[in-house]
Amino acid sequence: MFAPMKCILPMTIIRRQRILPVAGKVLVRAGQKVGATETIAESNLYPEYLLLDIARGLGVPADQAETYIKCQVGEQLAEKDIIAGPVGIGRRIVRSPRSGKVVVASGGQMLLAISSQPYQMKAGLPGEVIELVPERGVVVESAGALLQGVWGNGRIDSGQLSILAKTPDHEIVSSDLDVTSRGWVILAGYCNDPEVLKAIDDLALHGLILGSMEARLVPLAAKSPVPIIVLEGFGKQPIGSDSHKLLLSLERRDVALNAENRNVLTGVKPEVFFPAVVPSTINPAPDFISLEVNQKVRIVRPPFTGEIGVVEEIKGITAFPAGLRTRAARIHLENGEHTITPLANLEVRT
The missing domain is CATH 3.50.30.10 (Phosphohistidine domain)
Incomplete structure (x- = not known):
């Protein structure tokens, strides 16, 4: 196991x-x-987006707004860069409210992915x-x-x-x-x-x-x-x-x-x-290991929490005084004592 x-x-x-x-x-x-x-x-783990109404900002119909857009999809914009315009006598323009990247520009609107501090x-x-x-x-x-x-x-x-x-x-x-x-x-x-x-x-x-x-x-x-x-x-x-x-x-x-x-x-x-520098013949550390006789283990639950020992025997279903019946192992502890403990209470030390 x-x-x-x-x-x-x-x-x-x-x-x-x-x-x-x-x-x-x-x-x-x-x-x-x-x-x-x-x-x-x-x-970017938590992307933030802004939907900009270019047509409304310029005061023109949506089907005309695209002709005034000055940036392309995928283009990186800095804050206050001109996105569209100028239009009319007042020379109306739309600027980017934040730094970001143009994701979509269609129907008189633009979707801007806001630049943020990336997860590193x-x-x-x-x-x-x-x-x-x-x-x-x-x-x-x-x-x-x-x-x-x-x-x-x-x-x-x-x-x-x-x-x-x-x-x-x-x-x-x-x-x-x-x-x-x-x-x-x-x-x-x-x-x-x-x-x-x-x-x-x-x-x-x-x-x-x-x-x-x-x-x-x-x-x-x-x-x-x-x-x-x-x-x-x-x-x-x-x-x-x-x-x-x-x-x-x-x-x-x-x-x-x-x-x-x-x-x-x-x-x-x-x-x-x-x-450290070691020979290339050293084996990689294992990800998983099966419990076997003569392996070093540590007991992780009372009454021998923290004790280290060696597996002497892997037993079948064993009855414990508290009424628990489960698979167990006989362990020879470093201090010379012997104990029988449930397999679930053991941690293999490689």
Whole structure:
């Protein structure tokens, strides 16, 4: 059976498709090197239109108005550009009320698509553009260390990693952050202090990686311009031992944070990525994985929340004390204990 998966890989190759939600313009070329925060495509998500009555503006019948129109369909207009005229003794003219593009001009009327600030799609990770998707986006490939989280606030940035969480059970408070934190990507443990999230905005951090966070802080974290990624979950949980060990080895290395919202249907997860040069024989990170014996897993629900272990046996339908009957697995935990837990409570660590 397929199981929830979270990649924690010290060296891998990843390919990420970066696609606009609507058709737009791709700004890069195949083979181009891009940075995590570089804009690779843009589109107008919320187009605005103005319908202009040219005939009324000129004071002429609709069937005559078209002869006075001075612009063509598809032409880009600046604000106050002359659209039609002059007409009559008073030399009446019609000007464009806003900057925009002529969509339709017919029957004495004109439809103007208003120019607006486009939505810009960032690369999300440093790498090479290996494929173009016409009018929609690109595929970016890169090599390095990858850690995936469970929640992100949708922001993207990059910087160097500074570690506050010297132990997996670290808890961050606002006094841990000062002017020396400015410009860094900070790794911390559990966050229960809203002042921390306010401080990272004031200090212009380039990112915050948390082991866990209280769910009540989600609205505040979602508004932050700084990318925030939660690695393990909500409520007080330690950083997974495998994640913590890898991150300690990467302190002061360049890191890119793509704090995308997790999507269980597409497999998209927030990602922490450390670019590096690796041999081309390294296998790409998997999108899905099946649960098997000897796989490393993390238990995501009580009473062993956050514990990491290895699958010793995948059992059939098993009855639990609370009355639940479901498929389960026998897990050998890192602390030496053994437990039987429902498969739904397991997350595979690759």
